[in-house]
Amino acid sequence: DTGVSQDPRHKITKRGQNVTFRCDPISEHNRLYWYRQTLGQGPEFLTYFQNEAQLEKSRLLSDRFSAERPKGSFSTLEIQRTEQGDSAMYLCASSSRGVTNGYTFGSGTRLTVV
Amino acid sequence: GENVEQHPSTLSVQEGDSAVIKCTYSDSASNYFPWYKQELGKRPQLIIDIRSNVGEKKDQRIAVTLNKTAKHFSLHITETQPEDSAVYFCAARSGGADGLTFGKGTHLIIQP
16 A cells, blocks of 8 residues: 555546546545646645545535545545536545644646546 | 645755745644655555644654644655655644534655
């Protein structure tokens, strides 16, 4: 286990299509986070899981976005009816005891909506 | 919600000189302030952090200072080296939340 894995690395989709991304955290980390990063900006918090429970959701997470972590291990982030404004890097991070222990980020999934 | 402002957006310094990046935050309940470094095409990595009950923290060539009254915190890098070139993000955690609010980043360029 060498770190946080995200799949796919790149995704190009047509506007209106649904997309799903996967994140595999470090195995002993029970906390998992999704962030979105656009060019020239810092990461923006989307949502957070502790084990399988989704504990925080940002206002940025519209009804078109849904995240799951069914068994408290990997997580998926789905975007329905994609829009051009959804184009961004989607970063996953995990932590063993919360944000004050520091995040380990994955390499991200770059989404391009055309 | 929390708002984090970061300055400057770009900072160019001569190798060996010091670099200072400043951030302000809006939520007085914020209690944890990390700094992340992101090299081109790579993932953000935590380089140093500070909690609200501490005024300063050092780790070799990097240090962070926090002024709770003024609601600002700064990253100081001394004896800069070419490998310090990257984008640096400050962030703040509000109260008991586990999500972070990040600044927009500072692109640090080390001139040889």
